[in-house]
Amino acid sequence: MDKLTLQKVHNLIKPYIHRTPVLTSQLLNTICEAEVFFKCENFQKMGAFKMRGAVHAILNLTDEQKRKGVVTHSSGNFAQALSLAAKSLEVTAYIVMPKNAPQVKKEAVKTYGGVIIECDSNINARESGAARIQKEKGATFIHPSNDDTVIYGQGTAAIELLEDYSDLDYIFTPVGGGGLLAGTILAANHFSNTCKVVAGEPKAVDDAYRSLISGNIEKNETSNTIADGLRTYLGDRNFPIIKKHVEKIIRVEEDEIINAMKLIWERMKIIIEPSSAVAFAAVLKDKKKIKNKRIGVIISGGNVDVSNLPF
Incomplete structure (x- = not known):
């Protein structure tokens, strides 16, 4: 870099x-x-700030990847960021969120066009939920921070x-x-x-x-x-x-x-x-x-x- x-x-x-x-x-x-x-x-x-990374990640996808959408797991801000970034770039965003995530953040994700899939509040449930969406939809996984x-x-x-x-x-x-x-x-x-x-x-x-x-x-x-x-x-x-x-x-x-x-x-x-x-x-x-x-x-x-x- x-x-x-x-x-x-x-x-x-x-x-x-x-x-x-x-x-x-x-x-x-x-x-x-x-x-x-x-x-x-x-x-x-x-x-x-997470809007910055979300936009950059989607802009780096191929047209085929964009067509199939993106998926992440997040309890809040990256969920909103990926949803809004995807909406701005006309891409579908699937968001795996813990059931106990703040309601204000869930509502924001919906407002930004994200498709919410709820899961239990632990990292294993989040990761397996995202993996299932990847498999079912062909969506590209974008990690909130390790990408x-x-x-x-x-x-x-x-x-x-x-x-x-x-x-x-x-x-x-x-x-x-x-x-x-x-x-x-x-x-x-x-x-x-x-x-x-x-x-x-x-x-x-x-x-x-x-x-x-x-x-x-x-x-x-x-x-x-x-x-x-x-x-x-x-x-x-x-x-x-x-x-x-x-x-x-x-x-x-x-x-x-x-x-x-x-x-x-x-x-x-x-x-x-x-x-x-x-x-x-x-x-x-x-x-x-x-x-x-x-x-x-x-x-x-x-x-x-x-x-x-x-x-």
């Missing part, structure tokens, strides 16, 4: 995505004792951030499946000489943190975190990138996630989901290390059930 290839990815998907704004807050700068630049992917089409075309697409958020602010010292992202983190690392490596990438992860599902220590892809025994978008684990396409290049992964407690989310809602007047707040929670936790630095934070999404807020 080189800079020219990443630039081509960005140019390819530009007609199908928003260039999202970068917002700042003097008050949050004071709290962090640093300059913080929030790349607001909560303003992306369908409300999250090269998806990873490259997700990296375009950081490309835009670095085009706007080329002298960042760090970019913080949340880490769940690892697609955003790996893509951000690739962008930082090719579009900056100095910018390092740090990830925030809920301590309750710290598989990525443990994977860095063991050198192998670890999984979680529980999924007990408010950051519902980060309950998945790394894959063999993104883990090597993360293992080699990530500066560190900072684990944050549930109350720290809620506090960070509340701060952004109150002070910036924007809606973000708990998974997005994990990156800012990591910034707050790392205050001593980032003092007087220029920090980018990727606000990954804003798809939250506003009738069920944690504060």
Whole structure:
């Protein structure tokens, strides 16, 4: 992967995505004792960065593959992203979703034209459901995070951030499946000489943190975190990138996630989901290390059930 290839990815998907704004807050700068630049992917089409990777993945299919449709398993944002991306490109999207996925996300998938197939709330049920659709419909499986075309697409958020602010010292992202983190690392490596990438992860599902220590892809025994978008684990396409290049992964407690989310809602007047707040929670936790630095934070999404807020 080189800079020219990443630039081509960005140019390819530009007609199908928003260039999202970068917002700042003097008050949050004071709290962090640093300059913080929030790349607001909560303003992306369908409300999250995942639109980028979904569009790029579908654009890379053959005409025959597009005709037969695409399938994924997702509890939320990638389900919406693939549905909307497919609709934009006149492709059918089959979405395998856990029965207990937030109703607001199921409704959004339907609105975007996705065909929902419900399954039990475990990874085996999700994977077997997607495999069945592949077999029955001939649809192409697109993984939410462990797919090269998806990873490259997700990296375009950081490309835009670095085009706007080329002298960042760090970019913080949340880490769940690892697609955003790996893509951000690739962008930082090719579009900056100095910018390092740090990830925030809920301590309750710290598989990525443990994977860095063991050198192998670890999984979680529980999924007990408010950051519902980060309950998945790394894959063999993104883990090597993360293992080699990530500066560190900072684990944050549930109350720290809620506090960070509340701060952004109150002070910036924007809606973000708990998974997005994990990156800012990591910034707050790392205050001593980032003092007087220029920090980018990727606000990954804003798809939250506003009738069920944690504060």
